[in-house]
Amino acid sequence: MRLLVLTVLSVALMVVDARFTLLKPVRSQMSLVLMQSYWITDLPQRLWQGVASQFGSRTELIAENEKLKTEALLLQGRLQKLAALTEQNVRLRELLNSSTLVNEKVEVAELIGMDPNPFTHRILINKGERDGVSLGQPVLDARGLMGQVVELMPYTSRVLLLTDSTHSIPVQVNRNGLRAIASGTGNPERLELRHVADTADIKEGDLLVSSGLGQRFPAGYPVATVKEVIHDSGQPFAIVRAVPTAALNRSRYVLLVFSDSRTPEQRAADAAQVEEGAAPPATPAAGPATAPSTTPTMAPAAPPANNGHEQHPAAPASHPATPAASHPATPAASHPATSAPARAATPASHPARNAPATPATPMAPATPQGAH
Amino acid sequence: MVNTRRNHGWIIWVTFLIGLLLSVSPLPQFMEVLRPLWLSLLLAFWCLNVPAKVGMTTAWVLGLAEDVLYGTLLGQNALILSLTTFLVLSLQQRMRMFPMWQQSLVIFVVLGVMQLVQLWLSALTGNRQPTLALVLPAVVSALLWPWVSYGLRGLRRRFNIN
Numbered sequence: 001m002r003l004l005v006l007t008v009l010s011v012a013l014m015v016v017d018a019r020f021t022l023l024k025p026v027r028s029q030m031s032l033v034l035m036q037s038y039w040i041t042d043l044p045q046r047l048w049q050g051v052a053s054q055f056g057s058r059t060e061l062i063a064e065n066e067k068l069k070t071e072a073l074l075l076q077g078r079l080q081k082l083a084a085l086t087e088q089n090v091r092l093r094e095l096l097n098s099s100t101l102v103n104e105k106v107e108v109a110e111l112i113g114m115d116p117n118p119f120t121h122r123i124l125i126n127k128g129e130r131d132g133v134s135l136g137q138p139v140l141d142a143r144g145l146m147g148q149v150v151e152l153m154p155y156t157s158r159v160l161l162l163t164d165s166t167h168s169i170p171v172q173v174n175r176n177g178l179r180a181i182a183s184g185t186g187n188p189e190r191l192e193l194r195h196v197a198d199t200a201d202i203k204e205g206d207l208l209v210s211s212g213l214g215q216r217f218p219a220g221y222p223v224a225t226v227k228e229v230i231h232d233s234g235q236p237f238a239i240v241r242a243v244p245t246a247a248l249n250r251s252r253y254v255l256l257v258f259s260d261s262r263t264p265e266q267r268a269a270d271a272a273q274v275e276e277g278a279a280p281p282a283t284p285a286a287g288p289a290t291a292p293s294t295t296p297t298m299a300p301a302a303p304p305a306n307n308g309h310e311q312h313p314a315a316p317a318s319h320p321a322t323p324a325a326s327h328p329a330t331p332a333a334s335h336p337a338t339s340a341p342a343r344a345a346t347p348a349s350h351p352a353r354n355a356p357a358t359p360a361t362p363m364a365p366a367t368p369q370g371a372h
Numbered sequence: 373m374v375n376t377r378r379n380h381g382w383i384i385w386v387t388f389l390i391g392l393l394l395s396v397s398p399l400p401q402f403m404e405v406l407r408p409l410w411l412s413l414l415l416a417f418w419c420l421n422v423p424a425k426v427g428m429t430t431a432w433v434l435g436l437a438e439d440v441l442y443g444t445l446l447g448q449n450a451l452i453l454s455l456t457t458f459l460v461l462s463l464q465q466r467m468r469m470f471p472m473w474q475q476s477l478v479i480f481v482v483l484g485v486m487q488l489v490q491l492w493l494s495a496l497t498g499n500r501q502p503t504l505a506l507v508l509p510a511v512v513s514a515l516l517w518p519w520v521s522y523g524l525r526g527l528r529r530r531f532n533i534n
Contacts, residue, residue, distance in 0.1 A: 002427070002428050002429070003428060003454065003455070003458045006428055006429070006432045006450075006451075006454045007451060007454070007455070009432075009447070010432070010435075010447035010448070010450045010451035010454070011447065011451065012447070013445075013446045013447030013450070014445045014446065014447040014448055014451075014493075014497075016446075017445045017446040017447065018445055018497065023446055026446070027440055027446060030436070030437070030440045031440050034392075034437055034440050034441050035441075037392055037393050037396055037441065038396055038441075040393055041393055041396055041397040041398060042398070045398070113396065113398065114398055115442070115443065116395060116396050116404070116407060116441075116442060117442060118401075118404035118405045118407075118505075119505075122443065151443050158443050166498070249401070
């Protein structure tokens with residue numbers, strides 16, 4: 001009897017929790033107490049780190065200090081150039097009448113736990129709703145995108161990593177702007193690009209950056225590097241495997257990106273203003289027939305969404321790149337592809353990318369890429 | 373007498389608290405798949421030995437706590453744990469007669485069935501998991517059962533929990 005009551009109660013709870021937001025406050029209240037257990041289980045490691053830093057030898061510390069100083073110097077040097085480049089970028093965008101790149105604000109959060117379920121890739125971080133974290137917010141580490149916030153609790157939040165098998169992110173190849181979708185595989189060291197044409201210009205070592213097209217992730221952050229491209233003539237698409245650039249299972253400190261502080265209404269008004277001025281010159285610049293249809297329709301639709309603003313700078317940046325890079329390659333590649341499918345596509349596209357290696361062997365261009 | 377007995381009831385809750393901590397404690401990557409079902413083991417022991425104090429309602433509340441910790445749908449683990457307790461309680465009279473290895477076997481079967489229910493529920497919510505690895509926690513838990521059982525029995529004698 002009691003079993004029946006409890007079963008019905010659990011099923012009812014599950015349904016309500018899945019369909020409505022009614023149980024959110026209950027969950028967040030319970031998590032206030034229960035999330036301490038992650039903190040407690042993390043305590044030994046914290047203590048060990050504290051002890052290790054207490055007894056770290058002086059010479060070691062001095063050496064580390066030196067190393068950090070040189071690193072800071074290098075980074076600052078690069079930053080000077082970056083400031084100039086940012087300035088130039090802004091000016092060029094003004095010339096194009098497109099909206100300026102938003103400088104995203106970031107905040108550091110600390111990892112407090114991994115999800116105990118080995119089949120999902122989720123982590124817990126120590127910033128929550130009270131710290132201004134919002135649902136769907138992107139999370140970075142020092143080297144690239146890590147994932148997005150999927151569950152909010154008052155002082156903690158759960159982050160779904162890129163490599164979870166239920167996660168996908170729109171990316172583009174940094175070299176030529178080729179767009180694709182990178183899906184997680186459940187393996188912490190692997191992403192897969194879905195539905196990439198066999199003739200697409202993508203090769204080992206390519207950097208994939210977020211394209212911002214899903215309006216969830218800001219554009220231009222590194223996501224993964226392509227590890228292998230397999231052309232199997234039995235498959236309709238090329239198999240492209242990539243390794244995430246972020247240290248998904250090693251980073252202890254992560255960055256939360258706060259992309260835009262304006263309200264959706266303000267953003268809509270601003271975007272509309274920009275759109276009025278930008279619409280005539282932007283359309284011819286975008287080029288091929290696909291671009292004019294997407295750009296004007298996306299822009300008014302984008303502002304109410306979360307990262308709608310990044311959508312706009314991404315579009316003009318990627319469209320001129322697409323005809324320049326992939327279009328000359330595609331006709332050249334498609335002719336041999338019909339006679340000798342899949343294999344011939346690789347050498348045909350490489351001369352276009354000024355690869356110095358011989359086009360006779362498909363594997364040869366890959367080796368100098370992998371070496372450096 | 374009654375007073376002291378009630379005072380020692382909290383030991384049960386302390387073990388449950390430790391069980392909750394153990395079920396989220398960080399483990400090396402390869403051992404994550406083998407993580408024993410600590411709460412199920414503790415619940416099985418306590419409801420075999422002190423069925424007056426620990427029952428399905430306790431299991432349900434603990435399951436809710438686990439749901440919040442794991443970020444699953446509220447009620448999923450609650451359902452699993454109360455079903456586990458129900459099975460163990462219905463086998464209680466027989467299990468108390470069994471030698472330890474046979475008890476382990478029963479625990480393995482019960483937890484294995486519950487893992488299958490777990491798979492079914494998570495498939496409904498869209499998180500499908502590789503099927504066979506799911507039984508591993510049940511195996512590890514069954515292997516741990518004698519030790520957990522002896523340890524908790526000692527605890528129970530020491531604090532005289534009835």
